[in-house]
Amino acid sequence: MTVPVKIDQVDVTLGPNHVLKRVCLDVKAGEFVTLLGASGSGKSTLLNVIAGLQGVDSGHVLFNGENVEKRPPQKRNVGVVFQSYALFPHMTIGENVAFPLLAARRPVKERRAVAAEMLELVQLGGMSDRMPASLSGGQRQRVALARAIAAKPEVLLLDEPMAALDKQLREQMQVEIKRIQRQVGITTIAVTHDQTEAFTMSDRVAIMHEGCFVQIDEPEALYRRPVTEYVAKFLGEANLFGSADGVLLGRPGASGSTGTAVIRPEDMQPLVDGESAQACVEATVTLVSFQGERFRVEAVTPDGMTVISTLPGNTDMGRLAVGSRLRFGCRQPERVHVIRPEGQDAAREPVAA
Amino acid sequence: MRTAASALGFYRAPILLVSLLAGLMLFVPFLVLVATSWTSGGLLLFPPQGFSLRWYETVLQDPRWMEPFALSLAVSAAATLLAVIFGTAGALAVLRLSPRSARVVRTLFIVPIALPPVAYAIGLYGVNLQLDALRSSFVTLILGEALIALPYVFVVVSAATGRLDPNLRKAAVTLGAGWPLILRRVELPLLIPNIVAGAVFGFSIVFDEVVLSVFLLPPGVQTLPLKMLSASTEAFSPALTAASTMVSLLALIVLALFAWLSRAGARRMRKVSTP
Amino acid sequence: MQPTRTQTEKRWLLWPPLAFFAIALGIPMAMLLVQSFDRGGGAFVEMFTMSSFTAALLRTLVMAAVVTVLTTLIGAVYGLAIWAAPRWFSGILLAWLMLSLWTSIVVRTVGWMLLEIPRGAIYWLLSSLGLVEEPIELYQTALAMYPAMVAVMLPFVVLPAMTAMSSIDREQLNAAVIFGAGPTLVLRSVILPALMPALISGGVLVFVMSLGFYVTPLLLGGPANLTVSGLINLQVNTLNRPDLGASMSLLLVAATVVIYLIADRLFKVSEKWG
């Protein structure tokens, strides 16, 4: 069974720290939402609140419309994958996966069957008798995942699930987790500080900063239309131009308005002579680095502003040597996103709706 | 080991030398005792007069030695068991307390180590005097010995509870396990090596405890240390050192066997786990 | 963690041991108090007018202090040696420790006596080597008593010292050596800091436990080494003054516990053990 989860005005103070400030979040049944934020943003605390490992000072947690914030973790019917996986080192893989069914006092036969089924699901079939210590990091994570969903929980919680894996494995597992989540169709809330991870796995991403949600949206929307400079900078690189910088030329509806223009590096292109574009600036190339599938170019305008541009890896870079002076600009006007100062922005969906 | 050796440099030789001398302090009296026990004469003497194992035979055939040995095993086992139960419970409880009360409780659990045996025995004896029913039982003796063994168990088990990964508990909780299940299936199994070590330590202390036995045993029975004490105050026979040698060697053999078994067990586990 | 849950856990994990303490420790201590007032409570005053008691008290404290210092120093070296010795040698050192832990203290004291008496095992060895002719004057001197007491207490320093040593990070050591730290610097900056807490808690323990010594100092050090425990035994067993024995016991218990608590406060002994 899969249920919607609602976080309603949850407030948590730990010692002197106001960790969660009346946060709200709606997760639809079967949806995968990732809480993304720097360390200390409160995302892990919120995950603990949902799991029941952390009590709330005020506010509500609702599973399927039902208040659960007073329920102990045992009664919440959640599955959690911990950052360290927290596999029981003295139990076999099979025993680990069957543990939630043992806790639910299910008969041995069922326990075995479910453990086998779950291990099959995470592609560890036949490994049931191995000990956790003999597994690789990725295998351990699969076991942790299998254990978390073995008892068919209503909500799956993933706490930095990839932190202990190396890069390649991480990418593989991100896809893998997404696949399993789809297959099981379980409402999932993950926590991470890795943008790629959040984008790859999630239906929606919630950006947290200092105990508040800054923006909750689908990955692409977040990336294209950040509501604050913090979000813009947090999700990859961005060229941020204030209205005072005089670059917002020719953008429809921009005249007379204040705000910050956000142009992603891949939209900030070197222009050929005479070509017109949005947000044109003249800058001197200071650094060119080849990153495989793309080039990254850094340039500085005469008044000291840095411009970042990325170009496909197969571009002819003859023109772009360090020291050359060029014009940069955005060819597609719709790719210039303007962040309005607070109070002026009506178009964005309200934070923490 | 190489690092340890080289890091100490020129200090290593003197350190080993001093430890060797200190080790002699532990070992030489034992050697002397063993030597006296194989005498063929009847006096407890060093050097021994001739060689024979007659005193070993005497001890093994004499119920006056074997019965106290059996009683000591039973009393120490019972006391150690109580100490293990309460000591382990205490070590687990401390994990769940606020830091401040944890401090107080931890101190309380260790304080009995400082209890002067004579004073404690006299106090327990007072209890026996008040309650006739206790006087002819082993209740006060076992309770007292358990209290003496408790700090050892507590200390050794606490060392392991401190290393328990708190996430295991959290994981178990979110998987629906109540605390009794967590205790039984997660925490206790992980603590087993330390519980066993603590039990062995506590047992060794209690098994050699004599002062409480002096005051608290019912008439007509003796524990082994008490038998040894009375053997050394009434007649100095090589039976005393023969008995003591056998106990020490038995303990060593059991410990070695135990270590060997657990290592073999671990090896077998590894074999099973790695394809 | 959910506070409501831990309450039941505490009830089952904390209260049974506390109840056990109340019974096994509280009641006997109460009985000591009752016994000490057996003859009207004068015993508390009387014991301080007894020169034998005050002398024994002082003697016991000094003896415990000496044993503590010796045991801690030797135990530190022993623990270090187990850590740094070749495998076979540390195996022997450990076996000796276990052997001694599993030999009755009564019998061990007899062993020391057989060694130290004027024509005992030491004399036998030395005279076989032609080093001495006269019986040796060792038995019933301070020199005869301290090694035996140190040997009894040694495990209580060596065991925590071993634990502390095993917790030293090999990489930290490697780093120190690679950065050119000589043995002295390694000892001072890596090993001692790791060892110190263990030595302090072990030492405190040895001190309070040494306050209970009785037979060993009396037999090996001579009758002049009567300790408080010995005096208590005398009151109860020879003089038939259980009230005096009980009040001395109470004082000894109180002193031991207070010393332990102070040390605990100062050095956080229990935390290091727990």
Next chain:
Amino acid sequence: MHRTAAPGRNRNRSLLGLAGAAALAIAMAGCSTPAAEGETSGGEVVFADYGGPTNESRQIAYFDSFQDETGTRVVSASLQDAIMYSMLEGEEGDYDLIQVSSDSLIKYKENLAVLPDGVPRADTFPEEIQDYAVGGFLIGITQGWLTDTFPDGGPQDWADFFDTEKYPGKRAWPGAPGSYDASFELALLADGVAPEDLYPLDLDRAVAKLDSIRDDLVFYESYPEVQTLLSTGSASIAVSVTGQFTALMNQGLDVTVQWNEAFLSPNFFVIPESAENKEAAYELATWLADGERQAVFTERTFYGPANEATFDYLPEDVASKLPGGPGNDGSLYFDEQYRADYLEELTSSYTEWLAG
């Protein structure tokens, strides 16, 4: 954490086993004294002495036959002074018969059972003791040495004992706190006090005399150490109960025991008024008073017998080695009344001197 990965399955069973053992142990703790082998219907009597060979000898000389004939089991307890004193003071306790010295008997007379008529008395003991003394024996405290040590004859009296010039070597001496034995008496004798003028003891003078020899003493905490000290040659002379010398002789060593100025003191069993099995104790008292059985005990222990009649059953070479035996003249008796009255003073003076 991973190193603790251990097999999980067997553990449950062994834990169960542990729990079972616990239950068993606690059940055992709850029940009383373990039942003896071959218990008979006739009840029991608890006999408190110091264990060891003496107790073994009693078992052979008296208890085995007593148990067979009467069906009453004799439980030998290891005597605990604290229990003894509380019973001597009239309180409840476990013991039916307690081994005591004469001074204790005198001190605690009013709480002791008087032997009923028909129980034979110990006729070698002083009159005032006889009504309470069960199964007594005479211990001697004196000096002894390996005969080889002094080829020209050893010390003849206590003055000789204190003469370290003439008789060199360490003297083994009682060193347990409170164990003053005959120490003050023999110091005073050595200092020239006549035996009949000993009491009341001049403690200052005795202590001064003891001080003069202190450096030549080697102290023992329990009597059997005497055997080791003498047989190794660590001490050349020992002051001790004579049983220790006998034990050395039994090991084939040639020991000279100086009976001249030896102190003799009766030890025996008393029945506290609060004893639970008094009738059985009286029965045992009669059994113990028999001369023939005492002879068996005496031959094994070389303690002096309580009955003159015992000598009829003893060979001459045994009799001559006994305290109070024929030819062992010159022995002295303590003033037990004085020692009972001044018990505390004597103990504390001696303890203080020891601790000095």
